[in-house]
Amino acid sequence: MVRQSVSIQIPQEYEDNEKNGLCRVCGKPREEFDKGRTKHCSEKCASKYQECFLYWNTFRDKIIKESSGCVKCGSKINLEADHIIPVAITDFVFDESNIQVLCKKCHAKKTKKDLLKIKNHRNKQQELRN
Ligand SMILES: [Zn+2]
Numbered sequence: 001m002v003r004q005s006v007s008i009q010i011p012q013e014y015e016d017n018e019k020n021g022l023c024r025v026c027g028k029p030r031e032e033f034d035k036g037r038t039k040h041c042s043e044k045c046a047s048k049y050q051e052c053f054l055y056w057n058t059f060r061d062k063i064i065k066e067s068s069g070c071v072k073c074g075s076k077i078n079l080e081a082d083h084i085i086p087v088a089i090t091d092f093v094f095d096e097s098n099i100q101v102l103c104k105k106c107h108a109k110k111t112k113k114d115l116l117k118i119k120n121h122r123n124k125q126q127e128l129r130n
C-alpha cells in the first residue's frame, strides 16, 4: 500500500498574503486595517483565520483520505488539498465542492495560475474603487 504523505500547511494564499504584509485572509493592504490590528484587517478576518487554522488540517486529511488520487495525473503520493477557487477570491474555504485533491507537482502548477487569477481579481476590485 502506498502511504499518502501530506505537508502540513494552511492555504498557500494566506502565507503569501502574510509575506506581502497584507491581511492574511482577504489580502487588504495594511493601511486599510482596523485600528490596532497587525496581521488581519478586522475581527472577522482574524476569526476566519483562526477557524481555518484549526479546521484546515482535519478537513484536508478527510478529503485526501476519501480521494482516489490526484485529479489531474492520478498520482497517489504527495497528495495535497487544493482550493479550486482560491481562498483570496471566495468565502467557500471549507466547502467540499471547492476542494480538489492534487499531487504536489500538479498543485504547484495550479498555484502559479491561481496567483495570476488573484492578481487580476485585485486589479478589478481596485478599478471598481477608483
Ligand atoms: Zn481581511
Ligand SMILES: [Zn+2]
Pocket (backbone or CB within 6 Å): 070, 071, 072, 073, 074, 075, 102, 103, 104, 105, 106, 107
Ligand atoms: Zn498530479
